Amino acid sequence: MTTSWIDSFFGLSRLPLDIRAELGVGSEIVSMPIGTKVFAPGQSNDTLLLLLEGTVRVQQRSETGKEVILYRVNAGESCVMSTACMLAYEDYSADGIAETDVKAVAIPRSTFDGLVAKSSVFREFVFSAYSRRMTDLFKLIDDLIFQRVDVRLASRLLSLADTLGEVRATHAALATELGTAREVISRTLSEFQRREWVAQSRGVVRITQREALERLVRSSGGEV
Amino acid sequence: MTTSWIDSFFGLSRLPLDIRAELGVGSEIVSMPIGTKVFAPGQSNDTLLLLLEGTVRVQQRSETGKEVILYRVNAGESCVMSTACMLAYEDYSADGIAETDVKAVAIPRSTFDGLVAKSSVFREFVFSAYSRRMTDLFKLIDDLIFQRVDVRLASRLLSLADTLGEVRATHAALATELGTAREVISRTLSEFQRREWVAQSRGVVRITQREALERLVRSSGGEV
């Protein structure tokens, strides 16, 4: 079957056979190169995307040109923002960008609507994706208000690090990750470096004492 | 008909007759006194609420006991957070509290599910409510990161003021509104008072120069 991808999605594995068939026929697998705008304020996108490979970064740009990263959509997750895009509710400033090359299942509006109508499993999948994003946003708001930037930076470094403990990002990029200023990142990283928790070189932060960073994060009630 | 409330909801007025009937039969009008917990982290609420009268405040409490107001649900709107509650996705810390006496339509899960399956109008209503809340949260995040507190306070005062230009709220309550500290509100209001934009008395802020506050808000790219 062409619908073998369905089992990549936790909430969809329980779909009955007829629905699986409908989903397989009514959808399409698409590939997008890194940097593609998956959805954007103006552009009305008429498909729901289920990510098979890669990640999509959802960020918000403000009038002043500054931006924050709201959350990331990873393989196995769906990009429900684009369904909200379908409804084109008001103007929101969030846009989605392919952070890597991306392979995804595109479900056009008509198929989506039919599946929501017919399948309770699919409904649950969609609604739980929505609440997932909601809780992500709640978490972000909580962090923005209550967490210190050193803790947030430590946490983000840990989650961005590759298997070697390296994070390939400029200070400016990290500032955008956290919605803060580049200078703040520079100063905080200098302090981390002074304590020998990380080593820096142009465009790269290498974690040298993962333990210490984890301790910092945990000490302020965070996970990871 | 007992379903005359349906037309209070913008997105539902186009519902076909049979669906209206099903909605009327399968739902219930409930009243809750001020202060009622409409939904809360632990408590699994199995109904979707459509507000007929009053407002529900949705706020988030953090481990440290501090809290922020995420958004308000007003008459004519639906409280989709509680549908997310239905799915009990992970633990989120947001809870909803009746800010006034509230009259609402309670739609139990089974009715909700049936309507989503049968009616595309109802589906659109639900999804657009979700994206409405999403955009509210986006706006909040934007404000938290990019707006000064004096601007945010001015804006909030304007939207909380009654017809006489009075805001009945303590400094601590206003701090919670904006996710900042009481002292910051006190200082900012003192400054507003010094400029004779507002007058203060215990538990009340009276706007004396609405114009000036509006100018401040607009000068920083805000509306209202």
Add this chain to the structure above:
DNA sequence: ACCCGTTTGGTGACCAAGTCACACACGCCT
């Protein structure tokens, strides 16, 4: 009316974070 506990608001000192205006360092290109 008076007392007393609670709520609300005010203040100063201090720390954390964001802003502004630079200067400097590293690659890379011709």
Add this chain to the structure above:
DNA sequence: AGGCGTGTGTGACTTGGTCACCAAACGGGT
């Protein structure tokens, strides 16, 4: 080598958040 563009470091300053108080206003009791 000289000249970009991009990435990083720094000091001075403003804004916002925290802490530790105090004082004034209020709300019952008796």
